[in-house]
Amino acid sequence: CIRDRAALALNLSALQEGEKLFLENNPRAALPLLEQALYENPGNERLYLYLGVVYEQLNNPEKSIQVLRRGLNVASGLKDTMYFNLGNNLFRQKEYTLAEQMYSNALEANRLLADAYLNRANARLQLASYAAAREDYIEYLRLAPDNPQREPIERLIALLAGLLEEQERRKQEELARQKALLNEVLNSLKNASEDARNLSAGSEAIQEQYDEIDIQD
Numbered sequence: 001c002i003r004d005r006a007a008l009a010l011n012l013s014a015l016q017e018g019e020k021l022f023l024e025n026n027p028r029a030a031l032p033l034l035e036q037a038l039y040e041n042p043g044n045e046r047l048y049l050y051l052g053v054v055y056e057q058l059n060n061p062e063k064s065i066q067v068l069r070r071g072l073n074v075a076s077g078l079k080d081t082m083y084f085n086l087g088n089n090l091f092r093q094k095e096y097t098l099a100e101q102m103y104s105n106a107l108e109a110n111r112l113l114a115d116a117y118l119n120r121a122n123a124r125l126q127l128a129s130y131a132a133a134r135e136d137y138i139e140y141l142r143l144a145p146d147n148p149q150r151e152p153i154e155r156l157i158a159l160l161a162g163l164l165e166e167q168e169r170r171k172q173e174e175l176a177r178q179k180a181l182l183n184e185v186l187n188s189l190k191n192a193s194e195d196a197r198n199l200s201a202g203s204e205a206i207q208e209q210y211d212e213i214d215i216q217d
Helices: 002-023 026-041 044-059 062-074 079-094 096-109 116-128 129-141 148-217
Strands: none
Touching: 002 026, 002 062, 026 044, 044 062, 044 079, 044 116, 062 079, 062 116, 096 116, 116 129, 129 148
16 A cells, blocks of 8 residues: 555656646656656546647657657547547648648537637648638637738738639639530531431431342342
């Protein structure tokens, strides 16, 4: 019992000290303490999140992704933040499709997570999903109207609107061109069908000649 209490005290000390260093933005000193605390408390979702952020701060996105994915197996109240941080790591690795999915997962867990809309919009911009990116930027400003980045985001929204209008104009022009080509081909098919009818009529006359020959025989 004494040994168990000592182990518990040591564990609490590692957790508390690691958390303190983490909150003081000292990731290198916090790392070994948080790893020790997680080893002793594998069901503590907060530790996975702390470690994920620490590895991210130490420029080790692969390890951060690994820890956060493990954390999702035990997460309940912090799923949105874990998915969000997974998306951030994947975005930095230019895995934009996977990053977009992680931000979407974060928003499924918490529809009010404003930063997830902003970061998903940035990922969608990289994927050339312009309409969806514009919708996310608009939703972000709705949730965070006083954000200091409001002006450049509003410029992005306006630029995307112009880009989408231009895409639609070109699409309509291309559709009109394709339709004209189809009509041209259709007209040529009509002419060919008329030729076929004339040939058919000539064939009937030839058949009658053969029939007359058979009768004479």
